[in-house]
Amino acid sequence: MSDLVRFGVAMDRALLAAFDDRITARGYENRSEALRDLVRADLTKAAWQSGAAVAGTVTFVFAKKSRAxxxxxxxxxxxxxxxxMVEVSLDDTRALGVLVLRGNAGELSGLAGRLSGARGVFAAELAIGCVDDRSAELSPSEGS
Structure with a gap:
């Protein structure tokens, strides 16, 4: 049996039209899927800011000569x-690195920041997901 709950949302017509345009462009089948993703993203951000256990990736591009x-x-x-960690050669001088990380949000953010500031790193981006005890609350719904 599904544990889905229906509820209503009142919204300004222009805001709803902009939301519909955005979710259509992103390929959502309906508003419910988009709204669930927004709620999950906000809860994940709150968990991240509170120092909860998270998992994530840091994707970065760096000069091969800066590997050390x-x-x-x-x-x-x-x-x-x-x-x-996965490393992929982009060309003769650059590589793409992807780190899979697990720890508290501060540790992941700190590593991403240090990596971003390292000599020869052109770009670094951190993406996180919450894995603390609330992770069941954040998991995608079945049969949505």
């Missing part, structure tokens, strides 16, 4: 923070 500097930053990270 990237390694130095990663070696200084707290033990157990990095779950996995």
């Amino acid at each position: 500097e990237v390694s130095r930053v990663l070696d200084a990270a707290p033990a157990g923070l990095t779950v996995s």
Whole structure:
């Protein structure tokens, strides 16, 4: 049996039209899916800001000649923070790195910041998801 709850939302007509345009462009089948994603994103952000346990990725582009500097930053990270790393060659001089991380939000954010500031790193982006005890509340609904 589904645990879905229906509720109504009142919204300004122009705001709703803009929302509909946005969710259509993003490929949502209905407003409910889009609204659930917005709520999950907000709850994840709140958990992140409170220092909850999170998992995430840092995607970064770096100069291959700076691999030692990237390694130095990663070696200084707290033990157990990095779950996995993938490195893909983009061309003769640049590579794409993807780190899979698990820890508290501050640790992930700190590592992403240090990596972003490392010599030879052109760009770094952190994406996170909450994995604390509330993760069941954030999981996608079945049969939506």
